[in-house]
Amino acid sequence: MRKFKEFIYPLILLSPALAILLIFKVFPIIYAFRLSFYDWGIAGERGFVGFLNYVYLFKDPFFWQSLWNTFMYALFAVPMGIIISLIIASLLNRGIRGLGFFRTAYFLPVITSIVAVSVVWKWLYNPQRGLFNYLLTLLGMSPLKWLEEPRGIFELLTGHSLPMLLKGPSLALFSLVLLSVWKSLGYNIVIFLAGLKNIPNVYYEAAKIDGAGPISTLFNVTLPLLSPTTFYVAIMTTITSFQVFAPVWLMTGPPPGGPLGTTSVIVYYLFQKGYEEYQVGYGSAIAFVFFILILTITVIQKTVLEKRVYYEV
Amino acid sequence: MKFKGRILKGIIYIILSIGAVWSLMPFLWMLSTSFKTPAESIQFPPTWFPKIFTVQPYITVWTKIAFPRYIMVSIIVSIAVLIGVLITSLLAAYAFSWFNFKGRDTLFIGILSLMIVPIPVYVVPLFILVQRLGWIDTFQALIIPWTASVFGIFLLRQHMRTIPKDLFDAARIDGCSRLRFLFSIILPLIKPAVITISIFNIISSWNSFMWPLMVTNSDKMRPIQVGLAYFSQGESTNYPALMAASTIAILPLVILFFIAQRQIIESYSRSGLKE
Numbered sequence: 080m081r082k083f084k085e086f087i088y089p090l091i092l093l094s095p096a097l098a099i100l101l102i103f104k105v106f107p108i109i110y111a112f113r114l115s116f117y118d119w120g121i122a123g124e125r126g127f128v129g130f131l132n133y134v135y136l137f138k139d140p141f142f143w144q145s146l147w148n149t150f151m152y153a154l155f156a157v158p159m160g161i162i163i164s165l166i167i168a169s170l171l172n173r174g175i176r177g178l179g180f181f182r183t184a185y186f187l188p189v190i191t192s193i194v195a196v197s198v199v200w201k202w203l204y205n206p207q208r209g210l211f212n213y214l215l216t217l218l219g220m221s222p223l224k225w226l227e228e229p230r231g232i233f234e235l236l237t238g239h240s241l242p243m244l245l246k247g248p249s250l251a252l253f254s255l256v257l258l259s260v261w262k263s264l265g266y267n268i269v270i271f272l273a274g275l276k277n278i279p280n281v282y283y284e285a286a287k288i289d290g291a292g293p294i295s296t297l298f299n300v301t302l303p304l305l306s307p308t309t310f311y312v313a314i315m316t317t318i319t320s321f322q323v324f325a326p327v328w329l330m331t332g333p334p335p336g337g338p339l340g341t342t343s344v345i346v347y348y349l350f351q352k353g354y355e356e357y358q359v360g361y362g363s364a365i366a367f368v369f370f371i372l373i374l375t376i377t378v379i380q381k382t383v384l385e386k387r388v389y390y391e392v
Numbered sequence: 393m394k395f396k397g398r399i400l401k402g403i404i405y406i407i408l409s410i411g412a413v414w415s416l417m418p419f420l421w422m423l424s425t426s427f428k429t430p431a432e433s434i435q436f437p438p439t440w441f442p443k444i445f446t447v448q449p450y451i452t453v454w455t456k457i458a459f460p461r462y463i464m465v466s467i468i469v470s471i472a473v474l475i476g477v478l479i480t481s482l483l484a485a486y487a488f489s490w491f492n493f494k495g496r497d498t499l500f501i502g503i504l505s506l507m508i509v510p511i512p513v514y515v516v517p518l519f520i521l522v523q524r525l526g527w528i529d530t531f532q533a534l535i536i537p538w539t540a541s542v543f544g545i546f547l548l549r550q551h552m553r554t555i556p557k558d559l560f561d562a563a564r565i566d567g568c569s570r571l572r573f574l575f576s577i578i579l580p581l582i583k584p585a586v587i588t589i590s591i592f593n594i595i596s597s598w599n600s601f602m603w604p605l606m607v608t609n610s611d612k613m614r615p616i617q618v619g620l621a622y623f624s625q626g627e628s629t630n631y632p633a634l635m636a637a638s639t640i641a642i643l644p645l646v647i648l649f650f651i652a653q654r655q656i657i658e659s660y661s662r663s664g665l666k667e
Binding site for chain 2: 085086088089090092093095096097099100102103104105106107108110111114163166167170171173175180181182183184185186187188189190191192193194195196198199200201202203207208210213216261264265266269270272273318322324325328329346349350353354359362363366367369370373374377
């Protein structure tokens with residue numbers, strides 16, 4: 080009876096959750112790892128091939144392109160998202176009136192579905208009839224091709240064609256970055272507001288007594304004390320940026336990933352290979368490279384957080 | 393000094409308003425287009441407000457396409473997943489926080505570590521599994537794989553741990569069974585955590601896209617986001633109908649947002665705070 084109480088009973092309580100997680104999460108994860116060493120295409124499983132899928136992967140220019148696009152996407156989405164939301168959060172934190180209204184307005188995109196906003200933004204980006212090009216012409220600028228523009232944003236800005244490393248993301252990919260900054264703004268603001276509220280007022284009073292101006296206070300008090308929050312937002316945005324999928328499927332192309340493959344990101348490529356083309360083994364190899372990337376980011380987060388990026392209050 | 397302060401306030405309001413306009417503008421444009429005629433929607437320069445106000449796009453979306461069916465599928469899936477997650481998480485969290493058994497902490501850490509594996513990593517094998525089970529294009533495929541949540545278990549456990557153990561002894565003396573204790577005493581005490589989980593779950597079920605895209609292939613099993621996605625590919629130039637469809641697809645969550653705004657924002661805000 081005691082044994083029942085101590086072991087069997089909690090096991091019964093755990094069993095529904097454990098069963099679901101084992102069957103639909105743990106098993107597929109292990110299975111994905113195993114599959115990445117198998118030749119499994121449309122024709123079915125054709126045996127163990129060792130690291131061959133990975134070898135092909137490293138020779139596959141489309142894989143490298145999708146990896147590069149993913150990095151470019153994150154490289155622009157993360158800092159832009161942080162800077163804009165940090166500015167707005169610090170302004171909202173100054174005890175202004177209408178805080179509720181502003182917070183609601185900024186937060187609305189967070190809860191709306193990525194599918195619906197992709198459909199709406201594709202319409203906004205329409206080269207002939209879209210609102211964005213209309214606004215550009217109102218400002219006296221020439222219209223852009225947005226999602227259909229394969230040239231890099233720095234090429235468009237300078238007017239010259241540039242080498243790979245310098246041309247930046249294509250305007251098409253950058254259009255997706257703008258959408259992601261817009262969509263996650265409200266979430267980041269809410270996290271930053273919580274972080275700002277956690278900074279004790281005494282620091283600001285001390286800074287005031289020492290005669291620090293607003294700029295000096297920002298750089299010497301607010302930003303250092305806010306660094307754990309900023310770091311958290313940076314990591315979360317990086318991880319979600321690496322997983323972007325729906326906007327590529329819905330807004331780019333046809334075929335998705337275009338123009339010229341400049342918006343093909345890693346999760347889209349994984350979906351294309353593993354599901355659409357049913358190259359399960361190859362797709363699983365992509366999945367594992369993707370997983371290692373996410374894991375690396377998580378590990379960086381852990382080590383940096385343990386070193387404490389902030390000063391202990 | 394006072395003058396300077398006023399200018400500063402003015403600048404702050406201007407920046408914040410620009411931000412708010414930028415956040416809301418796509419929605420306003422969506423609404424405006426959704427009440428236009430197809431001809432007016434592609435006029436250039438565009439009209440800010442529909443000159444001829446029509447609800448025809450909504451009627452088209454509602455009657456000619458399986459939209460009511462998509463919405464019903466989404467509602468059924470969202471509710472079923474939510475019930476599943478709440479039951480499995482409550483029971484598991486109860487075991488992890490109120491019972492001492494061998495290997496408890498190892499098991500808990502093992503479950504927690506699943507959180508770092510994003511869905512795309514295992515989505516293809518999961519698809520194959522569901523295919524082998526014969527679940528393609530069924531409610532089972534849309535619901536069952538998502539009825540356990542690591543985050544749910546984690547959050548409920550954190551809250552259950554804060555409840556003093558004396559409560560249990562008192563309840564036992566009154567002859568309260570373990571399960572009754574969970575549902576009639578613990579549950580009311582951890583209501584905020586249950587609300588947070590429910591909010592995240594409803595939002596993510598309603599908005600989920602990649603998985604339902606993979607496992608459904610008939611119109612009658614498509615949830616709203618997949619239905620909208622296919623509709624947007626088929627009718628890529630009927631802008632008023634597309635915008636009306638998008639409005640319908642986001643409306644239920646927008647309504648929920650306005651009803652439970654405080655809880656929703658607080659839930660997101662708390663999820664970012666490291667304990």
